[in-house]
Amino acid sequence: MFNFGKGILPLRTLKFNFIKGILGGVKTLSGPFVGASTFTLLQDWLSRFEYWRLVLGSMIILLVILFPQGLVGFARDKFGRLINVRGEDHA
Numbered sequence: 001m002f003n004f005g006k007g008i009l010p011l012r013t014l015k016f017n018f019i020k021g022i023l024g025g026v027k028t029l030s031g032p033f034v035g036a037s038t039f040t041l042l043q044d045w046l047s048r049f050e051y052w053r054l055v056l057g058s059m060i061i062l063l064v065i066l067f068p069q070g071l072v073g074f075a076r077d078k079f080g081r082l083i084n085v086r087g088e089d090h091a
Contacts, residue, residue, distance in 0.1 A: 023063060025070025034072050038063075 016039070024035025042059060046052040067074040 019060060023060060023070065025072035025074075028070070028072045028076070031070050031072040035070065038071060 020035040020039045021032045022035065023038055024033065025031030039060075042056055043052075046056050046059075049055060063071070069077065
């Protein structure tokens with residue numbers, strides 16, 4: 001994106017949007033919304049503490065390691081077996 005000084009979108013905004021999309025899940029329509037909600041809730045909750053950025057970054061890294069397909073992908077894999085919408089056999 002155009003980023004000479006204060007271009008169209010600041011680099012910080014692009015990084016946060018990328019993190020929100022990865023956190024929620026990239027192969028889903030609702031993933032970025034869930035990621036943005038989770039990121040915002042964590043940021044609001046943790047901003048009370050002195051080292052909140054360190055804790056937030058650590059939590060994001062932990063979530064990405066634990067749920068490589070994103071939060072929505074994890075929920076779909078975990079609970080998709082209970083609700084078999086497409087009629088597929090999940091062996």
